[in-house]
Amino acid sequence: MAALLEMRGISKVFPGVRALDHVNLSVEAGEIHAICGENGAGKSTLMKVLSGVYPHGTYEGEITYDGAPLANRSIADSETKGIIIIHQELALVPLLSIAENVFLGNEVAAGGVINWPETFQRTEALLKKVGLFDPPATLVEKLGVGKQQLVEIAKALAKNVRLLILDEPTAALQENDSQKLLDLLLELKAQGITSILISHKLNEISRVADRITILRDGATVSTLRREEISEDRIIRDMVGRDMAHRYPERTPHVGDVLMEVKNWSVWHPEQHARQMIRDVSFHVRKGEIVGIAGLMGAGRTELAMSIFGGSYGRDITGEVRMHGKPVDTSTVTRAIDAGIAYVTEDRKGLGLVLEEPILRNISLANLAGVAMRGVLNKAQEATVAEGYRKAMAIRTPSVHQKVVNLSGGNQQKVVLSKWLFTDPEVLILDEPTRGIDVGAKFEIYGLMNRMADEGRGVVMISSEMPELLGMCDRIYVMNEGAFVGELAREEASQERIMALIVSK
Structure with missing residues (x-):
């Protein structure tokens, strides 16, 4: 099968961090290609390079798409070529209708005037394709997360998608919605649409992926075909070691x-x-x-x-x-x-102040622990945070790094550190x-x-x-x-x- 996409020698550097180190990725036309790796392995960064979030010139390496060099300057550039990315945090406007969201930025209009009857008619046809039967006039805020994912895919189909990128699409879905979404990916594959699926759920990858590329520490480790895919092999390549026991052993000493x-x-x-x-x-x-x-x-x-x-x-x-x-x-x-301490399930919305540095997030629930007579001791705050950075193995060059720049796993370690600091x-x-x-x-x-x-x-x-x-x-x-x-x-x-x- 011919390659629709070739990414060769892709490198991307942020201040103090090499996020991608000569990554290679080949995606064949009409396949579902999974990308797997630990948090911080570079999966999302690679997809942002492909989709124009990080424009041509901000990274090293070459991208070939449909046999021609690809040099996206923006997301709009990639979308005109049929490359659509659906991020883990959905980009929908809650107070707009399904139809308005589906055609947002891609309006059905002539002379600057939106044709609403045609907009609703097209939306209804797209929703039918993705298996969503809510009226197009329904406000997105009235939909569950599973249905919102389907709206995002309908939005991609409205832009004549050829390569659909899904970043952790089932992370917030319950089992039934996850299965429906995977079934839809298989249906889209039958229609000739190529998909790249980023997921931590190995059972999902095993179910739908034709091939899987595994990244570790910003580099390509392996690409496996369907017959080679097994959870043990994926884990070994992801973490660089066998994990015979998924859960660490413990002898409980239960008291009063x-x-x-x-x-x-x-x-x-x-x-x-x-x-x-x-x-x-x-x-x-x-x-x-x-x-x-x-x-x-x-x-x-x-x-x-x-x-x-x-x-x-x-x-x-x-x-x-x-x-x-x-x-x-x-x-x-x-x-x-x-x-009592509570670590929320919504670490980005309720657990962290994303634009603040690691040290500020760790001290947030116990400011008295880094203050004297009501005055914050910044040196002590940094010392405490550095202690948790080492103890929790938070992968970051500095505790002054903004939390928004950390991977999901490292963000979770910061949330845990914050609450452990309350003892x-x-x-x-x-x-x-x-x-x-x-x-x-x-x-x-x-x-x-x-x-x-x-x-x-x-x-x-x-x-x-x-x-x-x-x-x-x-x-x-x-x-x-x-x-x-x-x-x-x-x-x-x-x-x-x-x-x-x-x-x-």
């Missing part, structure tokens, strides 16, 4: 009850008749990792946020005890003072490994084990059941705002968890 939540109920902050959490009770012991399993929308995040300073919900009732004594967790400050007794982790690679996941699992070994309590919310089964000493199962079961490590399985969810 550390935190206890009793009869916890929470109501929706806006829909006053809707109860989100229904009389939930659970406990965490010293040295224990406790999991909370459940489907999307089960109420796991709402439970965690409501406990952590009432960050979600209204009319919150129930009791939180630490070491057997009632504590006040009604504000975030009081929850922190009680020894919590109980750490609640909400989807702690979402959107990060297997190498960074292993490091975060190791950190969780170390915290448990220090006698702290860890609560882990995860949509990945193998992760819960591999890491947790006990697992609570949640459905429709209530706990429907509790399983010890030795009796837990994916089948038993699902059985508890569907039986209630």
Whole structure:
């Protein structure tokens, strides 16, 4: 099969960092080509070079597309050639309709006047192609993330896409939506559209990819054909070593009850008749990792946020005890003072100040720890941050680097550092490994084990059941705002968890 795209010797340097080092990539016409690698391996940077985000002249190397040299000066340049990129953070305008978003910047117009009937007609045809049947006039803010992804693909089809680049398209999707999106990629392939898929989910890659190129430390490691693809081989090439055990071994030393939540109920902050959490009770012991399993929308995040300073919900009732004594967790400050920390699932939106440097983000939840008489000690702040940079293996040349410039895995380590600096007794982790690679996941699992070994309590919310089964000493199962079961490590399985969810 002929190559549609050839990228040869691509190098890209940022201040203090060589993000790409003579990367080679060949994509054949009509294939689904996956790109895999640890966070910081250079995947997104390579795609930004291809799509014109980083224009010709800002990188070294050559790109050939459809047999001719490619020298994109902008995203618009790449789009006129049919190269469309869909970023992990979707570029949709929430308060505009589906139709307006699909043709934004590519309006169906004559003489400066938009032809709305034709716009809606074309949108309806495009939505049908991607399997979305909401009316074109629907506001995008009314759609779930899965449907928003389909709108992005419809938008690409409106621009006569030939090469579709998807950066972690299923990172925020639940299982059903992920499968629908993968099925759509296969349908687009049948229509002759070539796709490049960046994903950390190895089972998805194995399902749809014709070939996979693996990057490590900004360089090409290997390109594998479908018959050569296996999860073990991908992991070995990604991290440079075999990972016989996906989860680090630990011998639990579980002690007395550390935190206890009793009869916890929470109501929706806006829909006053809707109860989100229904009389939930659970406990965490010293040295224990406790999991909370459940489907999307089960109420796991709402439970965690409501406990952590009432960050979600209204009319919150129930009791939180630490070491057997009632504590006040009604504000975030009081929850922190009680020894509780919460690592959000939305690290970019709620966990970090992206335009601030690493050291400022780490000190943010405990400014008193780097201040004297109310005055910030910048030297001490830098020293603390440098300590966490080393301890957490945050890959950055300096703690003065802006967090926005870090990979997802390193951003997650900064969030964890921020909350560890508050010295919590109980750490609640909400989807702690979402959107990060297997190498960074292993490091975060190791950190969780170390915290448990220090006698702290860890609560882990995860949509990945193998992760819960591999890491947790006990697992609570949640459905429709209530706990429907509790399983010890030795009796837990994916089948038993699902059985508890569907039986209630």
